[in-house]
């Protein structure tokens with residue numbers, strides 16, 4: 001059993017006892033409500049959260065935005081009006097292929113102290129911890145300086161149109177929020193060494209498809225006008241390209257914080273700027289999917305569409321790519337480079353608007369300091385560092401309005417656990433979940449004091 005120790009030495013075994021016990025049961029029930037998006041169907045999940053808040057005597061508003069799609073807003077009224085603080089979560093999840101999992105992905109089954117299920121990490125656990133911490137704050141009779149809003153939205157996994165985008169259009173006060181806390185960072189356990197990632201920015205989404213047309217025909221008589229060969233040649237040029245490593249101040253601060261004095265094959269890390277000049281360090285970074293994604297644009301093929309029959313040369317073919325750009329990379333320059341690499345035989349077609357240009361939140365703020373203090377209270381003096389989320393989250397909507405928005409959930413995970421997110425056998429340990437609840441409550445107590 002893990003015992004968290006308060007700075008004054010008081011053991012936390014009795015702390016948030018009631019909520020700790022509820023957290024696991026609520027999360028399991030929440031996972032069982034299948035909110036796979038598409039199509040989403042988040043309404044039942046919203047009703048579930050609504051009932052939980054209702055039991056705590058907290059008034060809520062449900063926003064029905066489309067059939068079976070809904071968002072939930074609850075509030076603890078603060079001393080002064082306007083500029084609320086928002087605890088944000090999304091209730092939809094990405095699809096899960098049941099036959100690839102050890103347990104049915106929507107069962108919420110517990111094995112060896114872990115709750116399994118789609119959304120266990122991303123982000124039904126955080127939605128439950130935010131809800132319980134929020135309810136506890138109300139029960140403790142804390143009157144926050146500002147309104148604190150609990151906002152659970154649909155549709156994050158496919159872009160947020162019905163969720164955060166809808167809420168920002170229709171609820172004026174959300175656009176004047178003073179701070180938003182949601183997903184994107186956690187406490188990482190690397191071989192027993194812990195550090196906290198507080199996400200203050202994310203990479204830019206820049207997906208695209210390359211398409212080629214050619215002459216169809218019989219596979220027994222190949223010719224030079226093959227659509228498949230054209231896209232394959234173009235794709236090969238795109239995936240072979242080595243995007244340069246680039247420092248951003250967030251990633252420099254982050255890696256300087258966690259790699260100090262790290263010794264690897266052929267390098268001793270002193271600082272990022274120096275280290276990137278070392279060939280062996282660059283190859284160490286290339287081999288680490290996290291560091292690699294933090295330091296360069298990434299482009300990876302995800303959907304291949306060509307022929308349907310093994311003896312038929314198709315007349316059309318395409319490959320789609322997921323690309324994530326560093327915050328400093330412009331979309332236009334990136335697409336020009338992709339077009340150049342792809343060559344004249346294919347057409348490069350952006351997917352979606354391709355215009356997401358999320359802003360970065362500062363990290364020299366009272367919010368960052370408050371979270372750092374909460375983490376120290378929770379587990380002791382570990383490095384608490386700004387982080388760049390490699391995926392996209394709904395926080396970009398708030399950052400684009402100039403609202404400081406951080407992604408952080410104080411659970412401790414190894415990178416192995418983290419990679420299960422969006423993958424198979426996603427799970428969270430009950431110990432981590434309890435820590436997430438206590439940590440969220442510590443952060444919330446601080447947020448309640450922000451004027």
Ligand SMILES: [Zn+2]
Nearest residue numbers: 090122123183
């Ligand atoms: Zn998520």
